[in-house]
Amino acid sequence: MRIFKNRWFEKFARKQEISDAALVEAVDRAGRGLVDADLGGGVLKQRVAREGEGKSGGYRTIILFRSGERAVFVFGFAKADRASLTALELKTYRKAARIVLALDEVGIDAEVAAGRLTEVGRDKDL
Numbered sequence: 001m002r003i004f005k006n007r008w009f010e011k012f013a014r015k016q017e018i019s020d021a022a023l024v025e026a027v028d029r030a031g032r033g034l035v036d037a038d039l040g041g042g043v044l045k046q047r048v049a050r051e052g053e054g055k056s057g058g059y060r061t062i063i064l065f066r067s068g069e070r071a072v073f074v075f076g077f078a079k080a081d082r083a084s085l086t087a088l089e090l091k092t093y094r095k096a097a098r099i100v101l102a103l104d105e106v107g108i109d110a111e112v113a114a115g116r117l118t119e120v121g122r123d124k125d126l
Contacts, residue, residue, distance in 0.1 A: 003120040041094035
């Protein structure tokens with residue numbers, strides 16, 4: 001399973017100090033069927049804990065997800081900042097999921113090479 005962040009989420013994660021290990025853990029939970037919210041069309045909402053705190057007061061992330069293949073973090077927000085996505089945002093993420101999840105490995109590698117996606121490592125040290 002390959003895990004990625006888009007450019008927007010990369011900046012968000014850096015600013016909020018969300019570690020790659022926290023992202024890997026969120027995807028691992030989703031892979032085991034422990035999904036906070038399945039929004040349909042390959043779009044998941046998954047909680048990520050703040051550093052040193054629990055998930056309940058942490059961040060909500062939007063992941064384009066295909067089990068066993070790929071997960072792409074595309075959006076995040078603090079629970080205190082907003083409740084959820086708007087209907088238009090959800091529609092947009094479902095459309096993005098159709099496109100991104102249909103890419104083959106060559107297409108994904110091209111997105112990484114162009115800087116539109118960054119791969120999250122699964123090092124044993126994460």
